[in-house]
Amino acid sequence: MSADEKNRSYITVVREELQQYTQGLLRENEKLRAMATALESDKRRLELEIIEARVVLQQKEELRRAAESFEAARLETLMQLEKARHDCDTATLELERLRSRFEDVEQENEKFATQYHQIEIHSSNLSNLYVASYQLHASVERETVLSTIQEIVVNLIGSEEVAIFEFHEGGGEFRLASSFGVEESRLKNFKAGSGPIGSRLLSGEVFVNDHAAGGEDKLTACVPLRIGDRVTGAILVFRLLEHKQALQPVDHELFELLAIHASTALYCANLHETTSVTVQ
Amino acid sequence: MSRKKILLVDDSNTILMMEKFILRNGPYELVTAGNGEEGVRKAAEHLPDLILLDVIMPKMGGFEACRMIRAAEETKSIPIIMVTTRGEAANVEAGWANGCTDYVTKPINAIELLAKVRNFLGDEVAQ
Numbered sequence: 001m002s003a004d005e006k007n008r009s010y011i012t013v014v015r016e017e018l019q020q021y022t023q024g025l026l027r028e029n030e031k032l033r034a035m036a037t038a039l040e041s042d043k044r045r046l047e048l049e050i051i052e053a054r055v056v057l058q059q060k061e062e063l064r065r066a067a068e069s070f071e072a073a074r075l076e077t078l079m080q081l082e083k084a085r086h087d088c089d090t091a092t093l094e095l096e097r098l099r100s101r102f103e104d105v106e107q108e109n110e111k112f113a114t115q116y117h118q119i120e121i122h123s124s125n126l127s128n129l130y131v132a133s134y135q136l137h138a139s140v141e142r143e144t145v146l147s148t149i150q151e152i153v154v155n156l157i158g159s160e161e162v163a164i165f166e167f168h169e170g171g172g173e174f175r176l177a178s179s180f181g182v183e184e185s186r187l188k189n190f191k192a193g194s195g196p197i198g199s200r201l202l203s204g205e206v207f208v209n210d211h212a213a214g215g216e217d218k219l220t221a222c223v224p225l226r227i228g229d230r231v232t233g234a235i236l237v238f239r240l241l242e243h244k245q246a247l248q249p250v251d252h253e254l255f256e257l258l259a260i261h262a263s264t265a266l267y268c269a270n271l272h273e274t275t276s277v278t279v280q
Numbered sequence: 281m282s283r284k285k286i287l288l289v290d291d292s293n294t295i296l297m298m299e300k301f302i303l304r305n306g307p308y309e310l311v312t313a314g315n316g317e318e319g320v321r322k323a324a325e326h327l328p329d330l331i332l333l334d335v336i337m338p339k340m341g342g343f344e345a346c347r348m349i350r351a352a353e354e355t356k357s358i359p360i361i362m363v364t365t366r367g368e369a370a371n372v373e374a375g376w377a378n379g380c381t382d383y384v385t386k387p388i389n390a391i392e393l394l395a396k397v398r399n400f401l402g403d404e405v406a407q
Contacts, residue, residue, distance in 0.1 A: 117391075120390070120391055121391070123390075124302070124389075124390035124391065127298065127301040127302065127390065128298070128387075130301070131294055131297045131298050131301060132294070134297065135293060135294045135297065138293070148293075148294065151292045151293075151294040151295070152294060154292075154365060154386070155292055155294050155295050155298070155365075155386050155387060155388070156294065156298070156387050157387065158365075158386065158387040160365060241365055241366070241385070241386070242366070243385050244387070
């Protein structure tokens with residue numbers, strides 16, 4: 001083979017090799033291009049994933065913050081709950097204290113109501129005594145005084161059967177001065193110290209039948225009219241009114257008052273009558 | 281403002297004084313009469329808000345006075361509380377029949393009387 005042929009052959013070989021190489025390069029290039037495309041695609045995908053990951057991270061951060069906020073709120077609520085519990089305990093104690101105070105006040109109120117009621121009764125009793133005393137000394141007319149004694153027995157004690165006796169020194173006996181609601185035939189004059197009533201009067205003490213009840217035909221009270229130690233007369237109280245169930249403490253007071261004040265009123269009236277007659 | 285007026289009719293000074301004593305602290309103006317006749321006259325004259333009327337009185341008794349007060353146009357609606365020593369049913373019935381509104385028995389129980397008066401008039405001062 002000539003040199004020329006050899007050169008041609010070499011060139012051909014080189015050309016072929018170059019072609020093969022070029023084709024190889026082209027294939028490689030193609031591969032690389034495909035790889036670049038794939039990488040580009042991967043890059044975009046990864047970028048998207050990064051974005052998504054960032055979003056997730058942001059959400060996670062938000063959730064963490066929300067969780068922290070909830071935790072803070074929970075703690076705050078727990079504190080408020082604890083405070084509310086404390087307030088509730090305090091309120092319960094205060095309620096107990098107020099209940100106890102209310103019970104005390106209620107008891108006090110009941111006590112005052114009872115006292116008020118007793119004072120009302122006391123005041124009423126005092127009124128009775130005052131009225132009786134006032135009326136007895138409101139006149140020096142004998143008939144008025146006798147009538148007042150009857151009124152007191154009828155209206156303040158509650159008996160429509162009453163007799164008033166006066167002691168006459170001369171005869172040494174008690175004589176009927178006035179009566180109301182009792183047949184005069186039942187009311188005989190009696191000597192001091194004789195009979196059940198005359199004997200009782202000697203002591204000068206007021207006799208009261210504490211068992212007397214409304215409507216019973218019995219002697220309810222025998223009230224000696226006293227001036228000092230002297231018995232100058234007597235008031236006999238018989239049947240109590242039907243609706244008067246029993247004598248009350250104020251009735252005893254009235255009997256005691258009559259014993260002193262009715263006698264002095266009657267004494268003054270008698271004195272006035274005597275004086276008037278003398279003057280005339 | 282005027283106080284409510286109560287007419288007290290009784291021939292007993294003791295009872296009149298007692299009633300005045302019981303009612304003196306209330307917001308009431310008290311007018312008194314000594315018998316039924318005077319009671320009827322004063323009822324027409326004063327037109328009280330309430331009358332306390334005794335049953336047995338001279339000149340005119342409580343039942344008759346009650347009937348006359350009920351018969352007069354200007355006094356017919358005034359409440360009347362009869363004040364009687366007799367609490368028996370027959371007497372109470374007679375009271376109702378003659379037009380009384382309520383009754384109290386003697387001896388007067390101050391607390392009971394005040395309660396009844398307050399029931400009709402109240403505690404407050406009339407306008």
